Amino acid sequence: MISDLLGTGIIILGALFCLIGTVGLIRFNRIYERFDVVVKSFGFGIFLIMIGVFAGEGFTGMGMRSLLCALFIWLSLPVVIYALARATHRIEKE
Amino acid sequence: MNIAIFLLIAGSFVCIYPLVKGPTGMDRFLALVVLTLMCAGFIGVYAIVQESDFLVDFTLDTVILVFIGAIAVAKYMGGKELDD
Secondary structure (H helix, E strand, C coil): CHHHHHHHHHHHHHHHHHHHHHHHHHHCCCHHHHHHHHHHHHHHHHHHHHHHHHHHHCCCHHHHHHHHHHHHHHHHHHHHHHHHHHHHHHHHHC | CHHHHHHHHHHHHHHHHHHHHCCCHHHHHHHHHHHHHHHHHHHHHHHHHHCCCCHHHHHHHHHHHHHHHHHHHHHHHCCCCCCC
């Protein structure tokens, strides 16, 4: 009961982070600022959603897989945004 | 839980605007990456609504797909081949 309530709260907080990041995506002007807001806001938002699924389910198979997904997005999203920003810098330099 | 689903769907509809407008191709691809990540989060929320066990696998697959696709597109737009 209390774990369901905690998981729902964390999931709503993560979805709110995603919505705020989307507003930042359409408000900023330069592309590097957009990369910055995506890697911060969406990394933390999807991470919080997956942690909320884990908090609602506990140590079952579903919970462990959501925890693995949270770990993977925490490691892979900065790499992705770094590669895109490096390609953008290389395009602008030419 | 319905509030979280509403927030994610509203964010996805807001995200269509830079996908259409964006001046360069990288802006559009960034919006597409964001849309796919939101889809991953939505599948995670929907898995806990449905109590379905294998929908969580789809979130993991979607995140891995974003990783591989974005690396490939970054290599392609940077003007290099995939093996150097």
